[in-house]
Each structure stands twice: as C-alpha cells, then as structure tokens.
Amino acid sequence: MSAALAGLKRDTRWRWWEFAxxxxxxxxxxxxxxxxxxxxxxxxxALFAISxxxxxxxxxxxxxxxxxxxxxxxxxxxxxxxxxxxxxxVGLGFAVAVTALLGLLTSVLILRGSDLTxxxxxxxxxxxxxxLANKMDWLTGGAxxxxxxxxxxxxxxxxxxxxxxxxxxxxxxxxxxxxVCLLLARKVVHSPFxxxxxxxxxxxxxxxxxxLSVNLRLVAVYTLAAGxxxxxxxxxxxxxxxxxxxxxxxxxxxxxxxxxxIGGTGYLYGGIFGAIVFKMLEDLISAWTPxxxxxxxxxxxxLLMLIGRERLLSPRSWLRxxxx
Amino acid sequence: xxxVLETRALEKRFGGITATSxxxxxxxxxxxxxxxxxNGAGKTTLINLLTGVLAPTSGTVWLDGRDITGLAAHKRVGxxxxxxxxxxxxxxxxxxxxxxxxxxxxxxGASAGFWKALGRAPGVAETCDTLxxxxxxxxxxxxxxKHLAYGKRRLLEIATxxxxxxxxxxxxxxxxxxxxxxxxxxxxxxxxLPGDVSILLIEHDMDLVFNFAKSVxxxxxxxVFAEGDVASIAADPRVKAVYLGEGGNAHG
Numbered sequence: 001m002s003a004a005l006a007g008l009k010r011d012t013r014w015r016w017w018e019f020a021x022x023x024x025x026x027x028x029x030x031x032x033x034x035x036x037x038x039x040x041x042x043x044x045x046a047l048f049a050i051s052x053x054x055x056x057x058x059x060x061x062x063x064x065x066x067x068x069x070x071x072x073x074x075x076x077x078x079x080x081x082x083x084x085x086x087x088x089x090v091g092l093g094f095a096v097a098v099t100a101l102l103g104l105l106t107s108v109l110i111l112r113g114s115d116l117t118x119x120x121x122x123x124x125x126x127x128x129x130x131x132l133a134n135k136m137d138w139l140t141g142g143a144x145x146x147x148x149x150x151x152x153x154x155x156x157x158x159x160x161x162x163x164x165x166x167x168x169x170x171x172x173x174x175x176x177x178x179x180v181c182l183l184l185a186r187k188v189v190h191s192p193f194x195x196x197x198x199x200x201x202x203x204x205x206x207x208x209x210x211x212l213s214v215n216l217r218l219v220a221v222y223t224l225a226a227g228x229x230x231x232x233x234x235x236x237x238x239x240x241x242x243x244x245x246x247x248x249x250x251x252x253x254x255x256x257x258x259x260x261x262i263g264g265t266g267y268l269y270g271g272i273f274g275a276i277v278f279k280m281l282e283d284l285i286s287a288w289t290p291x292x293x294x295x296x297x298x299x300x301x302x303l304l305m306l307i308g309r310e311r312l313l314s315p316r317s318w319l320r321x322x323x324x
Numbered sequence: 325x326x327x328v329l330e331t332r333a334l335e336k337r338f339g340g341i342t343a344t345s346x347x348x349x350x351x352x353x354x355x356x357x358x359x360x361x362x363n364g365a366g367k368t369t370l371i372n373l374l375t376g377v378l379a380p381t382s383g384t385v386w387l388d389g390r391d392i393t394g395l396a397a398h399k400r401v402g403x404x405x406x407x408x409x410x411x412x413x414x415x416x417x418x419x420x421x422x423x424x425x426x427x428x429x430x431x432x433g434a435s436a437g438f439w440k441a442l443g444r445a446p447g448v449a450e451t452c453d454t455l456x457x458x459x460x461x462x463x464x465x466x467x468x469x470k471h472l473a474y475g476k477r478r479l480l481e482i483a484t485x486x487x488x489x490x491x492x493x494x495x496x497x498x499x500x501x502x503x504x505x506x507x508x509x510x511x512x513x514x515x516x517l518p519g520d521v522s523i524l525l526i527e528h529d530m531d532l533v534f535n536f537a538k539s540v541x542x543x544x545x546x547x548v549f550a551e552g553d554v555a556s557i558a559a560d561p562r563v564k565a566v567y568l569g570e571g572g573n574a575h576g
Contacts, residue, residue, distance in 0.1 A: 003456070004465070005443060188439075190441045192425075194438065196430070196435050199415045203413050203415055205409075209377075266417075
C-alpha cells in the first residue's frame with residue numbers, strides 16, 4: 001500500500017481512549033441513575049461546546065455569542081411542542097433545521113473583519129435575539145419564559161418513555177443525540193472539508209492559493225455548528241419543558257468558551273472533557289461554598305492558563321519534568 | 325506559440341506610490357520566463373495582481389484568452405494558475421502529508437467532500453507519494469509543519485504548489501534561503517515538469533535565471549524596463565547598469 005495512504009489512515013484511526021470515552025458515556029447512564037440531572041446538564045454543555053469547537057477550534061472563528069443558537073434552538077423546540085406537536089424527535093429535527101438556517105443567515109456577518117469584529121458581531125446577534133425573545137412576549141412569554149410546554153413521550157424501538165423528574169429519560173435522549181453528533185462531527189473533521197477548515201484557520205492566503213473557497217467553507221461550518229448548538233438548546237428545553245431568556249444570556253456564551261479553554265480546542269473531545277471538569281467544579285465548589293463559586297473558578301482558570309493545560313492535566317509530564 | 329497569460333496596461337497604486345505601472349506582459353504556453361529587477365521593482369506586486377491577491381487599479385489580466393481581472397483568487401487556481409510564495413505560506417498545524425493531500429484533493433473537487441476521509445479519493449494518495457519522494461519529505465510527513473526545519477518547509481512550499489497541478493506556475497524566489505547545494509535539486513524538479521506547463525520565475529540569482537529561463541522581463545520602478553531572450557538581456561548594457569548601479573544581486 002502507498003505510504004501516503006497508510007499515513008492518512010493512521011491519522012484517522014480510532015484511538016483506544018476514544019472507545020473508552022464512548023463506553024464511559026454509555027456506562028454513566030447505567031451506573032449513575034441518581035445523578036442523571038447533573039449528567040444531562042454536562043452532556044448538553046458538552047454538545048454545545050462541540051458546536052463551538054467546530055467554529056473556534058477548527059475554523060478559527062471566535063464567538064462570544066454562541067448562545068444565540070442555543071437559545072434559538074431551545075425556543076424553537078419549546079414553541080414547536082406547544083403549538084404544533086409534542087413529539088420530541090420531530091421537535092428536535094425542527095429546532096436543528098431552523099437554527100441551522102439562522103446560522104446560514106448570520107454566517108455572512110463573520111466572514112469579514114478581525115477577531116475583535118467577530119467577537120462584537122456575535123455578541124450583538126445574541127443580544128438582539130435575547131431582546132426579541134423578551135419583547136415578543138405574545139409568542140415567547142417574555143421575561144416569564146415560555147410556560148405550559150407539555151412534552152410528549154419519547155418514542156424509541158424499546159418503547160415509549162415519558163420524561164421523568166429524575167432526568168433519566170432526558171439523559172438517555174441527550175446521550176443518544178450527543179453520540180450521534182460526535183460521530184458525525186468526527187466524520188466531518190477527518191474529511192477533506194474538515195482538514196480544509198484547519199488549513200484556512202492556519203493560513204487563509206495559502207488556502208485560497210491552493211484553490212479553496214474560504215468563504216464557502218466558513219458559511220458551511222457555521223451552519224453546521226449552529227444546527228448542533230440548536231440541538232443542544234432543544235435538548236435543554238425539552239428536558240425541562242421550559243424555555244427562558246436565560247438561554248440567550250451572555251453567561252451561556254462565556255461558559256461554553258471557558259469549557260473549551262479548559263478542555264482544549266481542535267481535537268473534538270475538548271468540549272466533553274471541559275464540560276465534565278467545568279460542571280463538576282461548579283457542583284463541588286457550590287456545594288462547599290455556594291457564594292464563592294466564581295472566586296474558585298477564576299482561580300482555577302488563572303492557574304490553568306499560567307501552568308498550561310498539558311502540564312496541569314497530564315501526569316506524564318510531571319514525571320518527565322522530575323526525571324529531567 | 326499561443327499566449328497563455330497576458331496583462332494589458334496593468335497598473336497598481338498604493339496611495340501615492342505606483343507599484344506597477346503600465347505593465348503589458350505576455351507569457352507563452354510552455355514558457356520558461358523570468359521576471360527580474362532590483363528590489364522594490366514591483367515583482368511580487370505583479371504576482372499578487374496576476375493571482376488575484378490584489379486587485380489592479382486599472383488594466384486587465386488574461387488567462388487562456390479570457391479576462392480574469394475580476395476572478396477570485398481561488399478560482400484562478402481552478403483554471404490552472406498556481407503560485408509559490410517568497411515567504412513560506414504554509415498550514416502550520418497540519419502535517420506535510422495532510423497539506424499535500426488537501427492540495428491534491430482541492431483540484432479534483434474532492435476537498436468539498438465532508439464524508440469520506442481525506443486522501444481516500446482515487447489518485448490522491450499516489451500523487452502525494454510521488455511529491456513526498458521528490459521533495460524528500462517522506463521522513464517528516466507526520467510532523468506538524470510548524471516543527472519542520474526551514475529547508476523542509478521551503479521544499480513543502482514548492483511541493484504544495486506542484487500538488488495543485490499547475491498549467492501556469494508562478495515561482496516567487498523559490499530557492500530563497502535554500503542552501504546553495506540544494507538549489508539545483510529544486511530546479512531539477514521544476515525543469516522536469518511537462519513542457520506545456522508555463523513557468524514565470526522571479527529570481528535574484530542571475531546564474532539560475534540564465535540557466536533556467538528562455539525569455540526574460542526586467543522590471544524597474546514598477547514598469548517594464550527591458551524584454552527579450554536570455555542572451556540579449558544578458559548582453560544588454562542598460563540592464564547591467566541597472567543591476568550594478570543599484571546593488572547587483574543583493575536582495576532582502
């Protein structure tokens with residue numbers, strides 16, 4: 001076989017830890033039924049972070065307004081359940097489709113300008129949607145949130161399941177969507193399209209000089225990422241039977257950025273590891289000292305940035321330093 | 325011989341500075357054409373105008389008899405016009421193998437695929453094998469480009485352009501910074517390109533120019549100063565004066 005083909009196959013083969021991660025995700029549903037609510041939040045945050053990773057980590061587009069898509073997906077799913085039909089699967093499909101459309105339309109805003117421009121533009125789009133959801137209270141319920149959303153049962157090959165208060169059904173549903181999106185994203189980032197995103201992130205001039213349309217690719221990845229973020233929003237709204245303005249809030253956009261800072265960008269799984277660390281920290285610290293959660297999170301971030309993720313999180317590098 | 329690449333009264337001004345003034349240039353099919361001139365003569369600006377990185381202030385660019393002045397840079401590559409850069413422009417977080425596989429895929433349209441993994445389209449891996457071997461990149465094909473030694477990066481710069489299957493190849497000082505001994509090797513690979521590939525070379529090393537090129541255009545202050553075959557340019561006293569008078573072969 002050709003050396004190049006063997007090399008390219010080496011780049012895309014499944015690593016043992018990827019299998020371990022997928023197994024752990026599935027196992028968590030079986031062995032930790034009591035923590036389903038927290039796990040569900042983690043999984044949704046992870047899905048949201050994977051969406052941002054495609055834009056930020058792969059294509060190099062910074063965003064401080066990714067919550068625009070989370071909120072839009074959430075409201076779309078909740079409104080669909082309330083006004084059209086309560087089936088979660090159809091609602092999820094609807095939310096993904098309209099959010100992807102929103103991504104397609106707003107992608108023109110991130111094509112030009114510098115990183116600072118993009119930070120401001122994305123922030124602005126999220127603010128506009130936040131305010132629209134607030135003002136259009138005849139549709140969205142305004143500041144009170146969208147009430148009276150009754151979700152139908154989840155129809156699966158294993159039977160029909162009603163969303164329960166313990167979050168077990170919701171977590172199973174979220175896990176399924178998370179794994180499907182992960183597999184899809186894994187396919188995409190190893191494809192020529194995915195590699196070309198990294199190429200244009202590294203050097204747009206050269207990317208166009210080998211014949212790649214930079215803008216077309218940015219539009220495509222932004223649309224895809226918006227759809228995935230919309231799915232995360234839909235899962236949040238469907239699992240809780242509620243959509244509120246908080247979905248569009250700035251802290252959602254900032255948190256998901258922090259998740260990627262913690263977990264790392266550009267290798268697809270940073271969102272999952274980051275979401276686990278972020279939510280566990282939040283859970284532990286706020287149980288221990290509820291008022292000062294932000295202080296400890298801030299301290300953790302400062303240390304993470306100063307010491308570096310590699311050195312902080314990889315025990316192997318501690319050993320190497322001692323040995324050296 | 326038919327003309328493959330042509331400019332008509334091309335002009336580029338940056339504010340008050342005229343970087344390219346009234347350049348009308350013809351490159352014939354299969355040409356080995358050199359573009360020389362002292363520093364600041366506007367050689368790289370001209371390449372940027374040809375490839376669509378810059379838009380001209382006035383004048384037109386023609387490829388295969390069609391006006392491409394308004395055509396986007398990436399579409400010109402699709403029409404067969406490919407360039408290298410004087411200062412390496414590479415994908416620092418990819419590996420040489422990925423860079424080449426992507427460049428090869430981009431020409432067949434396979435780079436838009438988002439399902440099959442990179443390099444699985446027919447012919448891509450084979451072309452990469454050849455390029456990696458030609459440019460001695462086999463042993464570093466899995467290293468990230470940013471970790472490569474300068475010499476290897478320079479080779480990858482040229483290899484990336486050749487991966488795009490050029491019909492018209494614009495080489496902007498391809499051996500800049502390459503050790504003396506390795507220069508000939510790069511030119512051997514370029515010389516081995518099929519005869520119908522047209523090459524426009526910007527180069528400071530006059531020995532290389534006179535060995536490689538059959539025709540030469542001399543740019544001075546953004547305009548065409550002299551044109552002709554290698555022998556007549558080499559013998560032209562005005563060209564000698566420009567070079568000797570303005571610092572000879574030195575560049576920076």
